[in-house]
Amino acid sequence: MQSYTEENYLKIIYHLSEISHPVLTNAISERIQTKAASVTDMIKKLSEKGLVNYVKYQGVTLTDKGRSTAINIVRKHRLWEVFLVDKLNFKWDEVHEVAEELEHIQSNLLIERLDEFLNFPRVDPHGDPIPDKHGNFAELALVKLSKLKPGDQGTITGVSEHSSAFLKHLEKLSLTLGKQIQIIEVLAFDGSVELLVEQQKTNISREVAKYILITKS
Amino acid sequence: MQSYTEENYLKIIYHLSEISHPVLTNAISERIQTKAASVTDMIKKLSEKGLVNYVKYQGVTLTDKGRSTAINIVRKHRLWEVFLVDKLNFKWDEVHEVAEELEHIQSNLLIERLDEFLNFPRVDPHGDPIPDKHGNFAELALVKLSKLKPGDQGTITGVSEHSSAFLKHLEKLSLTLGKQIQIIEVLAFDGSVELLVEQQKTNISREVAKYILITKS
DNA sequence: AAAAATTTTTAGATTTGTCTAAATAATGAA
DNA sequence: TTCATTATTTAGACAAATCTAAAAATTTTT
Numbered sequence: 067m068q069s070y071t072e073e074n075y076l077k078i079i080y081h082l083s084e085i086s087h088p089v090l091t092n093a094i095s096e097r098i099q100t101k102a103a104s105v106t107d108m109i110k111k112l113s114e115k116g117l118v119n120y121v122k123y124q125g126v127t128l129t130d131k132g133r134s135t136a137i138n139i140v141r142k143h144r145l146w147e148v149f150l151v152d153k154l155n156f157k158w159d160e161v162h163e164v165a166e167e168l169e170h171i172q173s174n175l176l177i178e179r180l181d182e183f184l185n186f187p188r189v190d191p192h193g194d195p196i197p198d199k200h201g202n203f204a205e206l207a208l209v210k211l212s213k214l215k216p217g218d219q220g221t222i223t224g225v226s227e228h229s230s231a232f233l234k235h236l237e238k239l240s241l242t243l244g245k246q247i248q249i250i251e252v253l254a255f256d257g258s259v260e261l262l263v264e265q266q267k268t269n270i271s272r273e274v275a276k277y278i279l280i281t282k283s
Numbered sequence: 284m285q286s287y288t289e290e291n292y293l294k295i296i297y298h299l300s301e302i303s304h305p306v307l308t309n310a311i312s313e314r315i316q317t318k319a320a321s322v323t324d325m326i327k328k329l330s331e332k333g334l335v336n337y338v339k340y341q342g343v344t345l346t347d348k349g350r351s352t353a354i355n356i357v358r359k360h361r362l363w364e365v366f367l368v369d370k371l372n373f374k375w376d377e378v379h380e381v382a383e384e385l386e387h388i389q390s391n392l393l394i395e396r397l398d399e400f401l402n403f404p405r406v407d408p409h410g411d412p413i414p415d416k417h418g419n420f421a422e423l424a425l426v427k428l429s430k431l432k433p434g435d436q437g438t439i440t441g442v443s444e445h446s447s448a449f450l451k452h453l454e455k456l457s458l459t460l461g462k463q464i465q466i467i468e469v470l471a472f473d474g475s476v477e478l479l480v481e482q483q484k485t486n487i488s489r490e491v492a493k494y495i496l497i498t499k500s
Numbered sequence: 501a502a503a504a505a506t507t508t509t510t511a512g513a514t515t516t517g518t519c520t521a522a523a524t525a526a527t528g529a530a
Numbered sequence: 531t532t533c534a535t536t537a538t539t540t541a542g543a544c545a546a547a548t549c550t551a552a553a554a555a556t557t558t559t560t
Contacts, residue, residue: 071547091508104548106509111546123508123555154396164390173381179371288517308538321518323539328516340525340538 068117070170073139074098075108076117077169079128080136088125137201143169144190145180151191152184158191158243159233192233193224193243193279209282211247211259212275219248224279232277239268241278285334287387290356291315292325293334294386296345297353305342354418360386361407362397368408369401375408375460376450409450410441410460410496426499428464428476429492436465441496449494456485458495 068076078097082089091109095102113120117132128136146168150156156164178199181187188204189195195203208224222245225236236242240263250260250267257272270278285293295314299306308326312319330337334349345353363385367373373381395416398404405421406412412420425441439462442453453459457480467477467484474489487495 069546092506100547101549102508103510103550107547125508150393154393154400156392156396160392164388164393167388167390168385171381171384173384175373175377176367176371176381179373183371286516309536317517318519319538320520320540324517 067172068115068135071108072112072115072117073135073170075105075112076128076132076136077139077143079118079126080133080140083128086125088119088121088127090125093125134201137197139169141197141199141201142171142177144194144196145177145184145187147190147192148184148187148196149180152187157237159230159237161191162228162230189223191243192228193222207281208279210276211249211261211270211278211280212257212272214249214252214259214280214282216249216251218282219246220280220282221246222278223281225277226279227277232274235274236278239270240264240266241268241270246283247280284389285332285352288325289329289332289334290352290387292322292329293345293349293353294356294360296335296343297350297357300345303342305336305338305344307342351418354414356386358414358416358418359388359394361411361413362394362401362404364407364409365401365404365413366397369404374450374454376447376454378408379445379447406440408460409445410439424498425496427493428478428487428495428497429474429489431466431469431476431497431499433466433468435499436463437497437499438463439495440498442494443496444494449491452491453495456487457481457483458485458487463500464497 075094075098078094079089082093082097086093091102091105094100094109095105098105109118109120109126112118112132113126116129117135118126118128120126143165146165147161150161150164151158181199187196189206193208195206197203206223209220210226211222214220222241222243224243225233241247245263248262250262252259257275258269259272259275260267260269262268292311292315295311296306299310299314303310308319308322311317311326312322315322326335326337326343329335329349330343333346334352335343335345337343360382363382364378367378367381368375398416404413406423410425412423414420423440426437427443428439431437439458439460441460442450458464462480465479467479469476474492475486476489476492477484477486479485
């Protein structure tokens, strides 16, 4: 059994592992709003518990045990987000903070029943995949919108930036999950993208396009 | 804002206040599985925060602020219990531990939406009243089954003992919430009660009868 | 490759909530 | 009402998670 704090560290390390390997102390300290010295202490503790592999000055990687714990927290987080949006009518930019708390509730029965109640969703309200109870993710072929070529079509199935500001921006442009889009043009000088959503032409910056994930069709 | 632990103390003090006034240190320490010395420390802290009135050696009472905090936790606890039973098919003896954790989730929006989603329930799965968002309890005229006379009829609307063993026992006897009952006889020598539930005669001890709450009809 | 800058770790302190052991107050019995 | 018992508080210590300041290792620059 891990403490609330240990769980948070494992989750952060899991997410940062997708960017850099191994995960550096400072990367964790920035993400978790904690001084580097404190992170070192916690890393040592997690290492002693066999949840991470730690080499001084080199950073950490998750052990199998650490990874499966982290994935379970991610699973809980995303299932709760689906609950909040689908059942309690939260907006997709309102769910994160509450799910941060709910993800630490300890009860396997609760999560399995919740999963069932929500009809075994594969993705959360941001399009992020929800691992099953064994920690397996369904394969989704997602492509960044910024990688598409004129003429390409697809469905918005995810975002890789979750700030409220960004999500509200997308909402304003009607670029929400499930929407069909088609690329009209990619402007050479700034990489901004002109596209079609619901018969409407819209222009988005390259920055924004990078954070929108598409399933091509 | 109170810590998880402070919230638990307030909740326990609130519940114990219904039995004795003021609430003694040892009563808290027994209920919360903590040594009396630790309870004294926490009580002092709550007192400094203006959540309880504390007189050395005399025990504590809740201030208005402390009481409304406690009632809010009780509200959350009971709403979550309804959710677990009504939506996730938990049995009434399985909900307590999980609700103990869920009650500390911080989000007014969450609780208001949950309340709405559950259709503003007045009582939890054990028949305990759920205060509204202003902390007001709906009045329910509940009577202990042990106070009824032969011929009296009513509906089981609550229990005042929540142990899993007790609830399982009631389940076995079909004495669950909402069931109609009628008293056949109260045996003089041991106070045990013979009654009718779903056309079936059952006999329960005086002890059990004391913990079953009835709305007479 | 040495110096400078940055990152990470160590050492020692702090806060929260807990403990044990000892001291003090309140209660009950003779 | 005095003694014994029980309840409560005080004093000092500890574990978890954090901090600051200083030391050590690594990386970057020149």
